Amino acid sequence: xxxxxxxxxxxxxxxxxxxxxxxxxxxxxxxxxxxxxxxxxxxxxxxxxxxxxxxxxxxxxxxxxxxxxxxxxxxxxxxxxxxxxxxxxxxxxxxxxxxxxxxxxxxxxxxxxxxxxxxxxxxxxxxxxxxxxxxxxxxxxxxxxxxxxxxxxxxxxxxxxxxxxxxxxxxxxxxxxxxxxxxxxxxxxxxxxxxxxxxxxxxxxxxxxxxxxxxxxxxxxxxxxxxxxxxxxxxxxxxxxxxxxxxxxxxxxxxxxxxxxxxxxxxxxxxxxxxxxxxxxxxxxxxxxxxxxxxxxxxxxxxxxxxxxxxxxxxxxxxxxxxxxxxxxxxxxxxxxxxxxxxxxxxxxxxxxxxxxxxxxxxxxxxxxxxxxxxxxxxxxxxxxxxxxxxxxxxxxxxxxxxxxxxxxxxxxxxxxxxxxxxxxxxxxxxxxxxxxxxxxxxxxxxxxxxxxxxxxxxxxxxx
Amino acid sequence: xxxxxxxxxxxxxxxxxxxxxxxxxxxxxxxxxxxxxxxxxxxxxxxxxxxxxxxxxxxxxxxxxxxxxxxxxxxxxxxxxxxxxxxxxxxxxxxxxxxxxxxxxxxxxxxxxxxxxxxxxxxxxxxxxxxxxxxxxxxxxxxxxxxxxxxxxxxxxxxxxxxxxxxxxxxxxxxxxxxxxxxxxxxxxxxxxxxxxxxxxxxxxxxxxxxxxxxxxxxxxxxxxxxxxxxxxxxxxxxxxxxxxxxxxxxxxxxxxxxxxxxxxxxxxxxxxxxxxxxxxxxxxxxxxxxxxxxxxxxxxxxxxxxxxxxxxxxxxxxxxxxxxxxxxxxxxxxxxxxxxxxxxxxxxxxxxxxxxxxxxxxxxxxxxxxxxxxxxxxxxxxxxxxxxxxxxxxxxxxxxxxxxxxxxxxxxxxxxxxxxxxxxxxxxxxxxxxxxxxxxxxxxxxxxxxxxxxxxxxxxxxx
Numbered sequence: 014x015x016x017x018x019x020x021x022x023x024x025x026x027x028x029x030x031x032x033x034x035x036x037x038x039x040x041x042x043x044x045x046x047x048x049x050x051x052x053x054x055x056x057x058x059x060x061x062x063x064x065x066x067x068x069x070x071x072x073x074x075x076x077x078x079x080x081x082x083x084x085x086x087x088x089x090x091x092x093x094x095x096x097x098x099x100x101x102x103x104x105x106x107x108x109x110x111x112x113x114x115x116x117x118x119x120x121x122x123x124x125x126x127x128x129x130x131x132x133x134x135x136x137x138x139x140x141x142x143x144x145x146x147x148x149x150x151x152x153x154x155x156x157x158x159x160x161x162x163x164x165x166x167x168x169x170x171x172x173x174x175x176x177x178x179x180x181x182x183x184x185x186x187x188x189x190x191x192x193x194x195x196x197x198x199x200x201x202x203x204x205x206x207x208x209x210x211x212x213x214x215x216x217x218x219x220x221x222x223x224x225x226x227x228x229x230x231x232x233x234x235x236x237x238x239x240x241x242x243x244x245x246x247x248x249x250x251x252x253x254x255x256x257x258x259x260x261x262x263x264x265x266x267x268x269x270x271x272x273x274x275x276x277x278x279x280x281x282x283x284x285x286x287x288x289x290x291x292x293x294x295x296x297x298x299x300x301x302x303x304x305x306x307x308x309x310x311x312x313x314x315x316x317x318x319x320x321x322x323x324x325x326x327x328x329x330x331x332x333x334x335x336x337x338x339x340x341x342x343x344x345x346x347x348x349x350x351x352x353x354x355x356x357x358x359x360x361x362x363x364x365x366x367x368x369x370x371x372x373x374x375x376x377x378x379x380x381x382x383x384x385x386x387x388x389x390x391x392x393x394x395x396x397x398x399x400x401x402x403x404x405x406x407x408x409x410x411x412x413x414x415x416x417x418x419x420x421x422x423x424x425x426x427x428x429x430x431x432x433x434x435x436x437x438x439x440x441x442x443x444x445x446x447x448x449x450x451x452x453x454x455x456x457x458x459x460x461x462x463x464x465x466x467x468x469x470x471x472x473x474x475x476x477x
Numbered sequence: 478x479x480x481x482x483x484x485x486x487x488x489x490x491x492x493x494x495x496x497x498x499x500x501x502x503x504x505x506x507x508x509x510x511x512x513x514x515x516x517x518x519x520x521x522x523x524x525x526x527x528x529x530x531x532x533x534x535x536x537x538x539x540x541x542x543x544x545x546x547x548x549x550x551x552x553x554x555x556x557x558x559x560x561x562x563x564x565x566x567x568x569x570x571x572x573x574x575x576x577x578x579x580x581x582x583x584x585x586x587x588x589x590x591x592x593x594x595x596x597x598x599x600x601x602x603x604x605x606x607x608x609x610x611x612x613x614x615x616x617x618x619x620x621x622x623x624x625x626x627x628x629x630x631x632x633x634x635x636x637x638x639x640x641x642x643x644x645x646x647x648x649x650x651x652x653x654x655x656x657x658x659x660x661x662x663x664x665x666x667x668x669x670x671x672x673x674x675x676x677x678x679x680x681x682x683x684x685x686x687x688x689x690x691x692x693x694x695x696x697x698x699x700x701x702x703x704x705x706x707x708x709x710x711x712x713x714x715x716x717x718x719x720x721x722x723x724x725x726x727x728x729x730x731x732x733x734x735x736x737x738x739x740x741x742x743x744x745x746x747x748x749x750x751x752x753x754x755x756x757x758x759x760x761x762x763x764x765x766x767x768x769x770x771x772x773x774x775x776x777x778x779x780x781x782x783x784x785x786x787x788x789x790x791x792x793x794x795x796x797x798x799x800x801x802x803x804x805x806x807x808x809x810x811x812x813x814x815x816x817x818x819x820x821x822x823x824x825x826x827x828x829x830x831x832x833x834x835x836x837x838x839x840x841x842x843x844x845x846x847x848x849x850x851x852x853x854x855x856x857x858x859x860x861x862x863x864x865x866x867x868x869x870x871x872x873x874x875x876x877x878x879x880x881x882x883x884x885x886x887x888x889x890x891x892x893x894x895x896x897x898x899x900x901x902x903x904x905x906x907x908x909x910x911x912x913x914x915x916x917x918x919x920x921x922x923x924x925x926x927x928x929x930x931x932x933x934x935x936x937x938x939x940x941x
Binding site: 033034035037038040041063065069072073074075174186189190192195196198199200216217218220221222238248251252253254255256257258259276277279280281283284287288290291292294295296297300302305306309310313314316317318320321324325327328331332335338339342343344345346347348349350352353354357358360361363364365368369372373374375376377378379382383386389390393394397398401402405457461465 | 497498499501502503504505527529533536537538539638650653654656659660662663664680681682684685686702712715716717718719720721722723740741743744745747748751752754755756758759760761764766769770773774777778780781782784785788789791792795796799802803806807808809810811812813814816817818821822824825827828829832833836837838839840841842843846847850853854857858861862865866869921925929
């Protein structure tokens with residue numbers, strides 16, 4: 014730990030934008046110092062910053078500027094900054110460090126931070142970091158890496174403060190004061206039985222305020238729950254949020270205590286899951302703002318290609334009706350409206366469903382209720398909008414038949430949109446694909462095809 | 478506090494779906510018990526559940542079922558369940574409670590939970606809850622309600638464990654053991670100066686492990702930072718996540734300590750902000766899964782009406798080219814492709830920008846870099862996709878000129894999409910409108926209009 018942020022309390026009157034975080038002008042000032050090769054000035058600018066803000070700064074500048082800055086900066090990279098850095102930049106930065114610097118940087122990290130740091134590195138960089146650790150830490154990190162990616166085992170720290178469940182408050186206090194090496198931050202003492210199974214936990218507040226002879230097991234919190242090493246991080250994070258957990262023990266197959274997950278790590282996972290959901294829904298892969306142009310294209314182009322395919326499908330549907338359009342070119346003007354309204358309504362249903370699946374609010378027990386509701390909403394929204402659109406069509410094009418056709422097609426498409434918006438993500442979830450990832454494309458394919466087909470098909474039947 | 482969840486550790490082998498949370502079959506069983514008017518069975522089913530799971534159950538069933546269940550259930554509503562309930566249901570449930578029941582329910586809540594509970598109630602229901610509180614709590618809640626909505630002042634709890642900064646560890650321990658009423662959960666002791674200004678904080682772990690005569694001020698954490706009562710909750714939550722805070726004191730205009738925000742509340746806010754972002758991006762207002770059909774329509778219909786307007790604008794653009802389409806009906810087949818690709822690419826840029834604004838990663842200092850990157854990505858993606866689409870067009874329609882037209886229009890539209898995707902949310906943010914709320918409509922309007930206009934316009938120039 015360093016004392017970078019010991020200046021405390023953020024400045025009261027920062028620039029216009031943020032109340033907290035990296036001051037905008039600092040980025041420019043740091044780049045000027047780099048430009049002028051003024052190492053003293055750069056140190057003065059960066060030293061007071063929180064590691065998370067230094068990471069932000071590194072993410073906000075270009076790759077060339079980053080290299081120059083790191084070469085000039087004598088304050089040097091430390092493990093906390095590496096932990097905060099976006100994954101896409103870590104490898105780049107780690108490769109630029111001398112082995113000694115790297116060892117220095119990671120030595121003070123908790124094991125869960127080291128795991129987070131190394132799990133996505135290539136084998137050579139990973140070995141470099143592991144080699145820099147103390148033997149005990151290395152064992153803990155290597156053990157954690159044997160658990161599946163995105164599992165509780167990867168998220169937990171192996172440093173746990175634990176006590177036999179028969180201890181008294183006095184015994185616990187003696188133990189805590191005995192000079193045993195304790196984690197930087199801990200909020201509970203986990204009680205274990207003789208077979209190392211966690212059976213409850215006690216907050217430090219209760220230990221501090223209870224009488225010496227009270228048994229720890231009489232002070233346990235009702236919020237106690239354990240996770241298994243292979244539980245998914247997303248489930249763990251949702252459980253922390255739902256049940257207001259602060260920390261929770263992690264057990265192995267034999268129900269033995271092997272680590273503890275704390276809420277700050279769970280909050281981080283929740284944030285990342287959200288990021289993933291929102292970006293995937295938009296077809297952006299795992300894009301980050303610090304990605305290069307090439308990485309950004311790699312993330313987005315595949316989804317645009319998929320969309321090209323589905324748009325081609327919609328175009329094919331239209332092409333079947335070229336004769337009808339030729340006869341009544343107003344159809345070409347109106348048809349994108351039907352498709353666009355369906356796409357929007359489908360995205361609405363889809364987003365609610367994907368979000369509800371992510372928060373575990375949409376389950377098998379209420380799926381039918383939700384589907385019925387969506388269908389009803391689709392029908393009623395469809396009727397309202399169809400009335401408006403049909404009326405406007407009659408007004409502008411002077412044809413009652415055309416108005417009736419577009420109104421009917423719109424109702425049909427809004428019902429299709431509502432159903433596709435719920436069914437598609439439920440189906441994805443069932444077959445084990447992230448609903449956020451692929452659903453959007455399917456839903457808009459449905460609404461495009463149904464929209465064009467119902468409008469042009471009805472027009473052919475009624476108007477030709 | 479009740480002991481509902483003292484059965485600890487979740488069942489090891491629940492149904493297929495969730496590792497945690499409300500078991501799916503329980504909803505059906507509870508409804509069967511309600512149907513059979515079997516109060517004993519209902520109690521047996523609900524009593525072991527966590528308040529959050531009971532709230533989930535209430536959210537997953539229909540309004541009629543909810544009324545019957547609450548009428549039958551003798552275990553009764555308590556404050557924890559009310560806190561967990563979705564806002565849209567709270568008023569309904571509170572109205573169904575007798576005044577005595579309500580008083581009973583809210584009495585044990587922390588002040589921040591009461592604030593969260595009452596802030597959205599109508600005045601009569603609010604007064605009913607406030608009237609049920611102890612005098613001191615009522616004062617604290619009414620004070621909190623004077624702060625702006627979504628401010629730190631609303632989020633904080635007024636119960637703070639604090640100590641003069643000159644105290645020693647021994648003095649602090651004596652104080653904590655003196656039987657003073659302590660909050661249910663606390664992790665830090667906040668140090669204050671004689672003017673009540675917080676100057677640092679000490680974790681309970683350090684107090685427990687340090688020597689009696691150590692001064693508290695020598696044990697403070699570097700992570701310490703304070704918030705102002707009027708800071709926005711979203712900023713507070715982002716700061717908790719960014720700086721790994723567990724709790725943080727809140728001060729008033731005179732820098733005096735008035736409360737404390739804990740990470741579980743911050744996590745909740747982060748979750749709600751995400752929910753808001755993702756739902757707003759999709760034009761779903763503040764929709765929840767438990768909303769009735771009428772509420773759902775109220776949330777979604779306005780955005781569909783807006784979309785009807787923008788789709789009408791796009792249709793108007795098309796109508797200007799009806800002569801061209803009449804002459805070459807293949808244009809009607811191909812034009813939705815150009816618009817759809819632009820819409821998708823625009824949504825990609827937009828989502829990354831909205832997300833980056835929400836996490837404060839997109840700031841004035843890197844806006845130009847991001848805009849340049851997006852433009853480059855739009856250009857390059859455009860060139861790749863235009864080559865494919867142009868080639869396919871030549872292949873299917875046998876016209877080099879038509880291929881060149883659609884390829885050019887696609888590149889133009891993808892650049893427009895990339896720029897609109899970043900500029901629109903930046904502009905929204907600048908004028909103080911939530912970028913997630915309105916940007917999507919503007920961006921797709923841009924891509925629709927630019928897509929149709931560039932394709933049909935070029936076709937008119939080149940092919941007519």
